[in-house]
Amino acid sequence: MYKNVFMAADNDLIITVLESQYRAAFAMLRAAIVKVPANLWHTHTSRPPLWQLTFHTLWAAKMYLSANPWSFTPWQNAHRGAENLSNKPTTTAHTPSEILSFIDDIQASLAHDLSQLPLHAPSGFEWYPVSRLELHLVNIRHIQHHTAQIIERLKSVGISGFDWVIKG
Template identity: 30%
Template sequence: MIDYVRTMLISQFEAALCMMDQCIRACPPEHWEGKIANGTFRWAAYHTLFWVDLYLSPGDEDAFELRDLHRRGGDERLPGACVGLSKEETIDYLAICRRKMLDTLATETTESLQRPCAIPWRKFSRGELHLYNLRHVQHHAGQMSAYLRRVDPALSDHKQLPWIGAGWRSR
């Protein structure tokens, strides 16, 4: 059963990250700083990846090690909005998060998924943390997709930013 759970989680995480990757790559330079909700497209992408990175880390938030790119993009745990990264750096960060997701989920066990997650403000299991993390990615991928379809007529066709049902789809 655990192999099935890992396969299912990986497939859905890849689909969500793939949809986000499509949005980041499709975003025209003039819309990278465009407003989405209370932030910018740039911030929404960075914010999402920061939390993917942190929530995939073993242990609590103190075990999370900031990367060099966080010095430029910011620490989302601190008050105030982070600046985020350039489009190219964001694409690279997404690839880092995808690799981390694959590595992390491949090592999960029934026991590790049932254990309480180590993030103090999240009161559920590590398994549920993965689902929460996945929902967070899809929420922001949806925001970015809707924004791009609204501001760029060339992206309004659903074939330009397609729904990915499962797995990573290369273009």
């Protein structure tokens, strides 16, 4: 079904647009992270703490840019288990600079990762029975969802000035 749609579409254009929207989503997440005061980064009064929410967001983004769960290589500095929001946070939190480095790591291979699998192919993740293109859209929505949560937490303590990034 999807293959017929993509035969008529300009695959290169779609990949260019996807890359731009991933970069825009990461730019908005980055802008939120740099505004988080140190006392809010580690606090456990909001579940999960902001460091864990940002780590989860990036861990999932990196995973779904992989071909499938078996080819996924976790970020080299990851604290094991911190990606799972239902887990109690590890005692060692990722720092904002580590999280920003994680964003850089994902973006460095973004163009390559997007071009590796045909957009009309299955997602590669059995729990997402959609095309690869739709998985990319879900992945971008996931980044934006958690970015919005971070922004709302910051706004609740009087921090504002978040710009909408149209393209990256």
